[in-house]
Amino acid sequence: MVENLITLGLETSCDETAVAVVEGRFNILSSAVASQDEIHSKYGGIVPELACRRHVEMIRPLVKEALNIAGIRLDRVGLVSATRGPGLVGALLVGLSYAKALAWARKLPFAGVNHLQGHVMSAFVQRPGAPLPAVALLVSGGHTELFLVETIGQLVHLGGTRDDAVGEAFDKVAKMLSLGYPGGPVVEKMAELGEPVYNIPVAMARADTLDFSFSGPKTAVKQLINKLEKEGSGPISANICASFQRAAVDALVLKTSLAIEKYNPASILIVGGVASNGALRRAMNRLGEERSVEVVFPDPMLCTDNAVMIASAGACDFLNDPQNRVFRDYLTLDADPSWMPGAEPR
Numbered sequence: 001m002v003e004n005l006i007t008l009g010l011e012t013s014c015d016e017t018a019v020a021v022v023e024g025r026f027n028i029l030s031s032a033v034a035s036q037d038e039i040h041s042k043y044g045g046i047v048p049e050l051a052c053r054r055h056v057e058m059i060r061p062l063v064k065e066a067l068n069i070a071g072i073r074l075d076r077v078g079l080v081s082a083t084r085g086p087g088l089v090g091a092l093l094v095g096l097s098y099a100k101a102l103a104w105a106r107k108l109p110f111a112g113v114n115h116l117q118g119h120v121m122s123a124f125v126q127r128p129g130a131p132l133p134a135v136a137l138l139v140s141g142g143h144t145e146l147f148l149v150e151t152i153g154q155l156v157h158l159g160g161t162r163d164d165a166v167g168e169a170f171d172k173v174a175k176m177l178s179l180g181y182p183g184g185p186v187v188e189k190m191a192e193l194g195e196p197v198y199n200i201p202v203a204m205a206r207a208d209t210l211d212f213s214f215s216g217p218k219t220a221v222k223q224l225i226n227k228l229e230k231e232g233s234g235p236i237s238a239n240i241c242a243s244f245q246r247a248a249v250d251a252l253v254l255k256t257s258l259a260i261e262k263y264n265p266a267s268i269l270i271v272g273g274v275a276s277n278g279a280l281r282r283a284m285n286r287l288g289e290e291r292s293v294e295v296v297f298p299d300p301m302l303c304t305d306n307a308v309m310i311a312s313a314g315a316c317d318f319l320n321d322p323q324n325r326v327f328r329d330y331l332t333l334d335a336d337p338s339w340m341p342g343a344e345p346r
């Protein structure tokens with residue numbers, strides 16, 4: 001049953017409509033993603049109402065596409081899995097309602113998945129035998145969190161951002177420099193052309209906590225741009241990007257290294273959209289070598305929002321306890337826009 005189970009996963013928590021087909025726990029048969037970057041880029045950030053409408057348009061063709069690519073007919077699907085939270089409530093409702101209706105019509109079990117749990121699962125899709133316990137650093141546009149992973153599927157929250165998420169800070173720095181949206185990839189490209197000559201303070205560097213703060217570095221960049229403009233030199237974008245990126249990476253490495261000291265993990269999992277950042281990858285690989293801990297980075301296509309991680313998380317939950325009623329009594333199950341792993345969803 002484990003090897004044969006075919007899971008159809010749906011993800012619509014933010015601005016990517018995504019559908020995937022996974023075999024067993026981790027074997028990717030297809031992954032279809034429709035990005036909405038073009039729609040939101042002119043606003044410099046996500047417009048929730050536009051995101052929901054686009055999900056409604058895209059979900060059905062994407063389910064078809066994912067099944068076609070996988071070469072799987074709907075009657076071979078054994079489990080439907082969808083993101084239940086956290087995320088934008090209207091966006092979540094599109095994928096969740098579609099998935100529940102599909103499961104009900106086909107009399108299939110259904111798994112409601114936590115999006116953050118899904119991101120962590122992407123590391124196990126990449127490396128199914130990643131040694132446990134692991135410390136997982138989730139860095140995305142909506143989250144900056146550290147988790148302890150004792151067994152696959154069970155996360156203990158160790159710390160998180162007290163204000164902006166790191167990806168959000170990358171996006172805002174890009175907006176200040178008129179570099180477009182999403183900001184992370186373009187800030188990384190610009191940073192390669194510059195030098196980190198400006199001192200951007202590393203958030204919460206001294207505090208003995210696993211929490212983060214990224215509004216400080218963001219404000220420091222704003223003040224730096226104002227100062228350079230007043231001086232008439234104009235902002236030198238490449239150097240600003242390099243300086244901001246160094247501060248952000250330093251903060252992430254610092255807190256991850258503190259988590260290694262406290263929890264002595266066998267591996268570190270770096271997941272979420274910002275995990276595709278090359279400077280972060282290099283710094284974390286160095287940290288892993290210094291501490292003799294394996295570092296796992298998912299492939300970039302598994303870092304940004306995708307449905308493979310949702311299908312895989314649903315399959316792992318289901319295969320652990322297939323008789324559990326939660327996979328059958330799902331019709332009243334609702335979206336929970338602020339659901340944190342480990343907590344009971346509302």
Ligand code: KG4
Pocket residue numbers: 014139140141142143166167168170171182183184185188272273274275276277278303304305
């Ligand atoms: O995981 P994700 O696709 O969506 C959320 O769940 O938020 O992450 C998107 C975030 C955006 O803020 C984007 O700017 C950032 O990931 N990002 C990057 C890079 N690629 C994407 N940040 C820094 N460097 C990158 N190469």
Ligand code: ZN
Pocket residue numbers: 115119140272273304305
């Ligand atoms: Zn995400």
